[in-house]
Amino acid sequence: MGHREDLLEGAKRCLLAKGFVRTTARDIVKESGTNLASIGYHYGSKDALLAQAYLELVEGLSEVFDGDVRGADGSLERFASVWSNIIGTMRDPGSVWRLSLEVVVMGDQVPEVRDHLSRAQRDGARGLVALLMGGREEDVPERDVDTLGSLYTTLLMGLMAQWAFDPERAPEAEQLTEGLRRLIDSAAVTTPAAAGPDPS
Template identity: 70%
Template sequence: MGHREDLLEGAKRCLLAKGFMRTTARDIVKESGTNLASIGYHYGSKDALLAQAYVALVEGMGDAFEGDGGLDETRPGSLERFERVWSNIVGTMREPGSLWRLSMEIVVLGDRLPEVRDHLAAAQREAGRGLVPLLMGGREEDVSDDTADTLGMFYVTLMTGLIAQWTFDPKSAPDGSHLAAGLRQVMDAATGGAP
């Protein structure tokens, strides 16, 4: 690996160990075996590097969202698929030292770190684009911008709310079955059925 990759890997480890605000450039350099000048040269700033490291960590969760391969047994777009995917996602929130606690730190800091906020705002659309085929089937590259901005953002909003609830009070936070039951009630009400 070169310095760029070493820095990214070191920044990921620092984020998981210390969080965003407590990670210093020197921490990253120590963890990556590089030097301070490399951060500016390859990423522009420590915050830009940490933002990219965070996005890389989240992207690495994709396999966990799919679970043990049981998604193939469910019809894309079905309530069963919805429940299974969200159960898998919630499973990642239950793990000790969950990456999602870091997400809440970054959300709260957004207005104080405009460079990070702008980088992560752009990544949100792509996160939605990735969630659509997971839940609805198909390929990520076929998800239109309009679908990413509507259905994808619906899923991202649901994810952000879940992260907040699991961070704040894991004992009362919903799991996939609760979310599927709630969605079923919304669908029943929308089609004229009883809630």
């Protein structure tokens, strides 16, 4: 590997061990066996390097997301299967998702990282829509990204917070799926008030 790849791998290890805020440029240099000048030359800044390293860590989880997915596109069975896979990645105390929470909580201290990840979040939402509803990411309409993608991203962020804060009581995929099923059933019930006045 060249310095660029060595830096990236070293940054990944530093992130998992120390997080964004506590990782210094010297930590990355020591871990990667490179030099300080290499960071600026290849990535522009330490924060840009850390953002890229984080994105690659998250992309590495996509194989877990996609693995052993059951159920028809858009079905409750598929919902349960996908979220079960995602929750499985949150059980480890050293989970990549804790890094995401760090950016949320301390975003002002790592603005370049926050801005970089904010731009990448839309791509993540698009990927979730394709995974849960079927089809290719590049074919997902913008309206679906704005609606379904936003819903899935909000659910993901909430799960990250719950699994980090109280893993013993954090929801499993079966609970989420049952909650969604009950919500669908409730929304499908048309009450007289919702249906409007009797025309007779």
